[in-house]
Amino acid sequence: MPQAAAAIAVDDTVTPRQGEVLDAVLALLLEGRDGLTMTAVARRASCSKETLYKWFGDRDGLLTATVRWQASKVRAGNWDRQHLDADALAESLEAFAANWLAVISSKTSVALNRVAVAHAASGRSDLGRIVLENGRFAIGERLKPLLEAAREAGLIAFDDTEAAFRTFFGLVGRDVQIRLLLGDSITLSKAEIAADAARATRQFLTLFGAGRPAPRNRSN
Template identity: 60%
Template sequence: MSAVESGAGEWTERQRDVLDAALRLIVEGRPLTMTSLASAASCSKETIYKWFGDRAGLLTATVRHQASRVRGTPLPEGRATRDALEASLHRFAVEWLTVLGGQTSVALNRLAVAHAGTDRAADLGAIVLNNGPLAMEARLVPMLEAGRVAGILDFDAGDADTAARSFFGLVVRDVQIRLLLGDPLSLSPTEIERDAGRATRQFFTLFAAGQDRPAGGDS
């Protein structure tokens, strides 16, 4: 079983080193091939093929490795509370903004946009979409659904994905598009904490149970 099939959580330290080397090649604007990666990571091409499969598998693993830096704080098993959910969402937002604002994600997303909609076998646009934002949404949905079941959040059953996309919009705002277009935006840890806290508060303003829904979020 390849590392891509087994999942990011089961990668070895050496495999993560190779994926970090792949990300460095992307940031430096160098072609990401099995040959270039083998040289950059001091690893044989045969080993890379064994671990990650073909080029599409390598790209998928690279994107998953970058996305795995956004984890949040798991809710306590069986006892979701407002404070625990708020803390978990806040941490998720902090990690997401930190990753999103880094030069690695900017370079990866720019390359993905260039690939998007192509007929290439390894369409990086689709790989980033499926293993980046959609994969993070899939991790967030169970957390939000647990909040709904516990009576903390108020949205229709089966609509947690819509709530997740609302949270994403509040967190990201226009940050990603500005970065992709070359805005030299630099978010300090203090600014990231502030923006993550604001997004979390706005999300609860929109979705907290037991209150009237306002026309818009707080500032």
């Protein structure tokens, strides 16, 4: 086996062709290919194993890039630290919440997380750690700068950034992810996702709103 190289580390550096390879990994996981191999990915993506090793290093590098590729879809909207107001904060939080709900409720994310949980329980691979570090933790680091900027602007108040993020994360996700992982047939429409995102944002700003009323419900 070729010596492992560094995996692609930044989502924005993924080329369209590499994105096709990562989509192939997700497709194999969706089909229940628990024993994912470089050979299977190369065959599905119509590329050589040598190319996979060159781009991603080894199997863990490929899985890490795949998780980052999926997690990169969760963004905190476009916001300007210098011109952050209550409406811009609410809009950015809603964008994050809607993106995250859409990602975690997708069949590919459910399949990926099921495999990661199984591997973490059995110790068969590092996939559980990979998903945790490059999914949940990475997404948190993506939103925390917005929360801290909003605190600096006097829009919200909290002592601990991680605790504030976990509160928002919980308000957004509720029990959706665990129900999906356990086989509940939840189907969230775009309208339902938007409504849930707006609700979670209002609740969060009510809890942490630094004495200000929560912004109006713009989804109506």
